[in-house]
Amino acid sequence: MLLSPDQEMIRDAVRAFAREQLWPHAARWDREHTFPHEAHRGLAALGCYGVCVPTEYGGAGLDYLSLAVVLEEIAAGDGGTSTAISVNNCPVCAILLRYGSEAQKQRWLVPLAQGQMLGAFCLTEPHVGSDAAALRTTARREGDTYVLDGVKQFITSGKNGQVAIVIAVTDKAAGKRGMSAFIVPTDTPGYIVARLEDKVGQHSSDTAQIRLENCRIPVENRIGEEGEGYKIALSALEGGRIGIAAQSIGMARSALEVAIDYAKQRESFGKPIWEHQAVGFRLADAAAKLEAARQLTWHAAALRDAGRPCLKEAAMAKLIASETAEGVCSVAIQTLGGYGYVSDFPVERIWRDVRVCQIYEGTSDVQKILIQRAL
Ligand SMILES: CC(C)(COP(=O)(O)OP(=O)(O)OC[C@H]1O[C@@H](n2cnc3c(N)ncnc32)[C@H](O)[C@@H]1OP(=O)(O)O)[C@@H](O)C(=O)NCCC(=O)NCCSC(=O)CCS(=O)O
Numbered sequence: 001m002l003l004s005p006d007q008e009m010i011r012d013a014v015r016a017f018a019r020e021q022l023w024p025h026a027a028r029w030d031r032e033h034t035f036p037h038e039a040h041r042g043l044a045a046l047g048c049y050g051v052c053v054p055t056e057y058g059g060a061g062l063d064y065l066s067l068a069v070v071l072e073e074i075a076a077g078d079g080g081t082s083t084a085i086s087v088n089n090c091p092v093c094a095i096l097l098r099y100g101s102e103a104q105k106q107r108w109l110v111p112l113a114q115g116q117m118l119g120a121f122c123l124t125e126p127h128v129g130s131d132a133a134a135l136r137t138t139a140r141r142e143g144d145t146y147v148l149d150g151v152k153q154f155i156t157s158g159k160n161g162q163v164a165i166v167i168a169v170t171d172k173a174a175g176k177r178g179m180s181a182f183i184v185p186t187d188t189p190g191y192i193v194a195r196l197e198d199k200v201g202q203h204s205s206d207t208a209q210i211r212l213e214n215c216r217i218p219v220e221n222r223i224g225e226e227g228e229g230y231k232i233a234l235s236a237l238e239g240g241r242i243g244i245a246a247q248s249i250g251m252a253r254s255a256l257e258v259a260i261d262y263a264k265q266r267e268s269f270g271k272p273i274w275e276h277q278a279v280g281f282r283l284a285d286a287a288a289k290l291e292a293a294r295q296l297t298w299h300a301a302a303l304r305d306a307g308r309p310c311l312k313e314a315a316m317a318k319l320i321a322s323e324t325a326e327g328v329c330s331v332a333i334q335t336l337g338g339y340g341y342v343s344d345f346p347v348e349r350i351w352r353d354v355r356v357c358q359i360y361e362g363t364s365d366v367q368k369i370l371i372q373r374a375l
């Protein structure tokens with residue numbers, strides 16, 4: 001698949017930003033667990049917060065292929081930053097765009113797409129991950145308000161975000177049709193950041209456990225009708241998975257570039273290790289697999305842009321890209337030998353950052369469920 005001249009221009013602009021403003025700082029953000037506010041402001045100014053949101057709602061008015069390109073470039077600069085931006089785009093902005101009322105779009109989508117706010121998505125719970133229909137968090141209607149109670153787990157930007165979309169049970173007896181989606185500003189009393197997870201990687205983005213304790217929000221913050229929450233969540237995850245696939249590719253691409261540079265400089269047995277077939281073939285293999293994953297991802301994005309079903313293709317893209325990316329990072333480490341395993345070089349960090357792409361927004365096994373169903 002080819003990018004259009006406009007998509008190439010967008011790629012080049014975000015790539016330049018990522019090379020100058022993300023990549024040089026990523027190791028320090030990782031070490032110091034820093035959320036890079038300044039870099040986020042720069043990415044927001046570039047239109048990265050609401051890539052597929054129409055311009056009348058504050059977005060860049062582009063398509064999913066452009067979003068995939070943007071996320072690959074951000075991830076090539078810093079994995080954790082790409083995750084926060086990915087979640088903000090999809091599921092968060094995507095849900096408000098597709099299911100939000102006009103008033104909700106004006107109140108929440110516009111600032112989220114412009115980057116004045118950062119969004120979080122609260123589906124997963126401590127005891128409920130893949131089986132997303134088994135949620136326990138409840139939303140009880142009381143007059144003109146809903147009162148939310150429960151615990152949400154592994155929430156990207158749960159602390160640094162200003163608004164969260166929360167999926168909660170409104171009618172237990174109705175099962176999958178008994179869940180609803182709500183907009184919860186994170187400064188609402190009862191929205192409690194219970195803890196920040198101590199993660200293997202992606203230290204530049206916060207992952208929080210959120211306790212909702214008597215958290216009262218107005219009825220107008222419900223998205224869509226009561227009972228539509230599960231469908232809203234699953235439909236948004238479809239697009240989100242294209243984003244995670246693209247991120248995986250971006251992170252792995254950077255690791256591969258480091259490995260190629262190293263292999264061309266490092267000498268053993270009288271010549272650069274690049275000239276040893278064992279090393280060169282390993283890197284060639286990694287580059288080929290990465291390009292295949294990119295093409296699968298772009299294909300899923302193009303289907304979505306064409307308004308065609310892409311549930312299976314999005315699942316395939318996430319499965320293949322995230323698993324390929326870990327393999328490519330491992331090859332990069334192998335190429336650097338001992339130096340690949342220490343923090344003097346970036347490949348161990350990228351390997352840590354990319355590992356979670358096989359887990360969040362649906363594990364590899366969940367992607368296989370979706371693919372198998374479509375066969
Ligand atoms: C494992 C699952 C795939 C199982 O799904 P189900 O079998 O329970 O769901 P269905 O019965 O197929 O669908 C229910 C309902 O939704 C509609 N639906 C489903 N997919 C779509 C779609 N892509 N677009 C539109 N609508 C859709 C479907 O038609 C049904 O509607 P009706 O009832 O017929 O009207 C599923 O549970 C699953 O995906 N599990 C994984 C959950 C997951 O990814 N969790 C991670 C969450 S985010 C996270 O990790 C935190 C990181 S971050 O901060 O984002």
